[in-house]
Amino acid sequence: MTEAIIPSIEFEQELQALSKKVEMVREARESEAGIVNELPTETIRQVIGEMVTVESSSVKPESAPINTQTSYLSSVSSDQAQLVNDLIVQVPIKGLKKTIASVADNPALLDMFHDSLIDFLYDELKQRNLV
Numbered sequence: 001m002t003e004a005i006i007p008s009i010e011f012e013q014e015l016q017a018l019s020k021k022v023e024m025v026r027e028a029r030e031s032e033a034g035i036v037n038e039l040p041t042e043t044i045r046q047v048i049g050e051m052v053t054v055e056s057s058s059v060k061p062e063s064a065p066i067n068t069q070t071s072y073l074s075s076v077s078s079d080q081a082q083l084v085n086d087l088i089v090q091v092p093i094k095g096l097k098k099t100i101a102s103v104a105d106n107p108a109l110l111d112m113f114h115d116s117l118i119d120f121l122y123d124e125l126k127q128r129n130l131v
Contacts, residue, residue: 007092014096019130040131041122084112
């Protein structure tokens with residue numbers, strides 16, 4: 001039986017801050033361009049991309065469009081997918097910044113993690129009614 005993961009206080013605080021940052025970005029885009037019909041995941045992608053850039057100034061994940069039909073991990077090896085899934089499991093425990101920092105020196109893994117992290121964070125924010 002799998003144990004339930006209890007999110008750390010740090011992770012909950014990071015989700016609150018992420019929610020506020022996403023809202024600020026969306027509001028800024030609205031004031032600049034009028035109505036914005038962008039998916040919340042695209043705004044999350046931008047905000048997390050900025051975080052990743054701060055954690056690893058030499059690496060910035062590619063900004064690929066989100067494929068809502070299949071998971072990004074379906075296109076990588078099972079070993080790579082397992083590494084990314086292990087990182088996703090660590091996010092609520094260690095926190096977002098610490099987990100990103102733990103892979104900042106591995107550009108390929110960081111890119112895969114970034115792409116999967118968007119969906120995970122969107123689900124977490126949605127579950128808490130923060131987006």
